[in-house]
Amino acid sequence: MPETPVKVTVTGAAGQIGYALLFRIASGQLLGADVPVKLSLLEIPQAVKAAEGTAMELDDCAFPLLRGIEITDDLTTAFDGTNIALLVGALPRKAGMERGDLLEANGGIFGPQGKAINDHAADDVRVLVVGNPANTNALIAQSAAPDVPAERFTAMTRLDHNRALSQLAQKLQVSVTDIKKMTIWGNHSATQYPDLFHAEVGGKIAAELVDETWLRETFIPTVAKRGAAIIEARGASSAASAANAAIDHVYDWVNGTPEGDWTSAAIPSDGSYGVPEGLISSFPVVSRGGKWEIVQGLEIDDFSRSRIDASVAELGEERDAVRQLGLI
Ligand SMILES: NC(=O)C1=CN([C@@H]2O[C@H](COP(=O)(O)OP(=O)(O)OC[C@H]3O[C@@H](n4cnc5c(N)ncnc54)[C@H](O)[C@@H]3O)[C@@H](O)[C@H]2O)C=CC1
Ligand SMILES: O=C([O-])CC(=O)C(=O)O
Numbered sequence: 637m638p639e640t641p642v643k644v645t646v647t648g649a650a651g652q653i654g655y656a657l658l659f660r661i662a663s664g665q666l667l668g669a670d671v672p673v674k675l676s677l678l679e680i681p682q683a684v685k686a687a688e689g690t691a692m693e694l695d696d697c698a699f700p701l702l703r704g705i706e707i708t709d710d711l712t713t714a715f716d717g718t719n720i721a722l723l724v725g726a727l728p729r730k731a732g733m734e735r736g737d738l739l740e741a742n743g744g745i746f747g748p749q750g751k752a753i754n755d756h757a758a759d760d761v762r763v764l765v766v767g768n769p770a771n772t773n774a775l776i777a778q779s780a781a782p783d784v785p786a787e788r789f790t791a792m793t794r795l796d797h798n799r800a801l802s803q804l805a806q807k808l809q810v811s812v813t814d815i816k817k818m819t820i821w822g823n824h825s826a827t828q829y830p831d832l833f834h835a836e837v838g839g840k841i842a843a844e845l846v847d848e849t850w851l852r853e854t855f856i857p858t859v860a861k862r863g864a865a866i867i868e869a870r871g872a873s874s875a876a877s878a879a880n881a882a883i884d885h886v887y888d889w890v891n892g893t894p895e896g897d898w899t900s901a902a903i904p905s906d907g908s909y910g911v912p913e914g915l916i917s918s919f920p921v922v923s924r925g926g927k928w929e930i931v932q933g934l935e936i937d938d939f940s941r942s943r944i945d946a947s948v949a950e951l952g953e954e955r956d957a958v959r960q961l962g963l964i
Contacts, residue, residue: 639672640672641672641673641674641703641704642667642671642672642673642674642719642720643673643674643676643717643718643719643720643758644661644666644667644673644674644675644676644718644719644720644721644722645675645676645677645678645714645715645718645720645721645722646658646661646675646676646677646678646722646724647678647679647714647721647722647723647724647725647745647749647767648678648679648724648725648726648767649677649678649679649687649690649707649724649725650677650679650683650684650686650687650689650690651683651724651725651728652728652872652873652875653724653766653875653878653879653882654677654687654690654724654725655690655875656875656876656878656879656880657722657724657879657882657883658675658677658690658694659693659694659697660879660880660883661673661675661883662675662694662697662699662701662702663697663699663701664699664701665883665887666720666883666886666887667720667886667887667890667891668887668890668891669701671701672701672702672703673701673702673703674702674703674704674705674706675691675694675702675704675705675706676705676706676708676713676714676715676718677690677691677705677706677707677708677714678708678709678711678714678725679707679708679709679725680709680725681709684707684708684709687707688707691705691707711748711749711752712752712755712756714752715749715752715753715755715756715757716756716757717756717757717758718753718756718757718758718761719757719758719760719761719762720761720762720764720886721749721753721757721761721762721763721764722764722766722882722886723746723749723763723764723765723766723767723773723774723777724766724767724882725745725767726738726741726742726745726767726768726773727741727742728768728872728873729768729863729867729873730867731864731867731868734825734826735768735769735770735824735825735863736769736825736950736954738768738769739769739772739954739957739958739961740961742767742768742769742773743772743773743776743958743961743963744963745767745773746765746767746773746774746776746777746780746963747776747777747779747780747963747964748780749777749780750776750777750778750779750780750781750789751780751781753777753781753784754780754781754782754783754784757784761784761788762788762790762886762889762890763777763778763784763788763789763790764790764791764792764882764885764886764889765777765789765790765791765792766791766792766878766882768824769823769824769825769954770791770792770793770824770902771791771823771824771902771915771916771917771918771951771954772916772951772954772955772957772958773791774789774790774791774902774916775789775914775915775916775955775958775964776958776963776964777789778904778916779964786904786914787903787904787927787928789904789916790885790889790901790902790903790916790928791824791901791902791916791918792824792878792881792882792885792901792902793820793824793828793900793901793902793918794881794882794884794885794899794900794901795824795874795877795878795880795881796820796824796828796830796859796860796862796900796918797818797819797820797830797881797899797900798877798880798881798884799830799858799859799862799877800818800820800830800835800855800859801815801818803855803858803859804818804832804835804837804842804846804855807846807850807855808837808842808845808846810837810838814837814838815835815836815837815842816835816836816837816896816897816898817834817835817836817897817898817920818830818831818835818899818900819831819834819835819898819900819918819919819920820859820900820918821900821909821917821918821919821920821940821943821944821947822917822918822943822944822946822947822948822950822951823902823917823918823947823948823950823951823954824902824918825860825947825950826860826861826864827860827946827947827950828859828860828918828947829856829940829943829944829946829947830855830856830859830860831920831940831943832846832851832855833937833939833940834920834934856943862874884899885901888923889901889923889926889928890923890926891923892922892923892924892925892926893921893922893923893924898920898921898922898931899920899921899922899923900918900919900920900921901918901919901921901928902916902917902918902919903916903917903919903921903928903930904916905917905919906930908930908932909930909934909936909944910944910945910948911944911948912948912952915948915951915952915955916951917947917948917951919931920934
């Protein structure tokens with residue numbers, strides 16, 4: 637077992653995703669069953685007490701891998717020497733809002749956090765932004781951290797990816813493990829494009845196993861609007877499934893994706909598939925040697941092209957809006 641614990645910072649630790657996430661990190665599911673961790677819980681001052689309560693419960697689990705917990709409202713303390721930063725803390729949307737409506741309210745959180753990461757985090761820091769609008773918040777954090785390689789800033793579309801797997805598995809009456817090469821393209825928003833033209837089920841292209849009307853009128857909107865459907869049903873936004881997706885994203889980033897498959901993550905574009913360089917967009921990705929790589933060489937037909945372009949255009953608009961607000 638490695639001697640030195642990995643420092644994992646979780647912002648918004650007293651929130652609902654935080655509560656679903658911290659116990660899984662401390663039990664070894666984020667990094668691996670033999671990797672000790674120490675947790676840093678960042679909260680706003682009025683929620684520090686609630687975070688302390690969560691820390692008491694973490695203590696009470698007697699997790700063998702948990703080597704310490706720090707609770708703070710100070711950015712420097714939270715990100716000092718951090719190896720993994722999970723930027724969750726932000727206002728969640730309520731019924732009737734789009735995630736983009738949170739841009740101004742939440743955008744101000746991510747610049748200072750990016751700067752603190754730039755100035756204090758470990759050299760190998762990896763950042764996952766969960767707080768919405770996740771892609772553009774990641775862009776804000778990244779632009780405040782010029783000394784950190786841009787590729788270390790990512791945003792979460794793994795929940796959308798997992799939703800797509802589950803919807804398709806239920807439709808075809810197969811196991812989620814029978815589905816390979818699912819992709820979410822673009823923004824973590826209602827414009828995202830879950831792609832069945834490259835996904836495979838038992839070696840066959842998924843789009844050929846379902847009828848076109850279901851693909852266009854049921855599958856894509858169900859996946860893209862699932863967050864709103866959860867808010868409508870629960871009266872609160874997805875929490876346990878979001879925490880689960882964050883675990884999946886970081887585990888694969890650090891430990892690698894399985895051969896013969898890929899996953900989805902929002903990472904800075906290198907211009908692949910016509911996505912303007914620098915936008916943090918979801919792509920089909922593999923993780924090799926601790927780095928995300930965009931899967932290359934996929935043929936994109938006209939239907940997929942128009943869907944990808946629409947979501948990427950929205951990312952460009954969000955970037956322009958935060959530029960206007962002086963956040964990047
Ligand atoms: N990318 C994705 O797939 C998903 C993203 N989300 C987003 O995750 C975010 C968090 O959601 P929940 O945990 O449900 O919200 P929540 O309201 O339950 O918790 C948010 C926590 O963040 C804290 N917080 C606010 N500002 C902060 C700051 N500047 N620094 C540190 N902590 C701060 C609050 O005190 C609160 O405890 C929301 O933006 C939500 O929309 C939620 C589900 C999926
Ligand atoms: O929809 C929301 O506001 C929360 C979220 O991002 C999701 O569940 O995908």
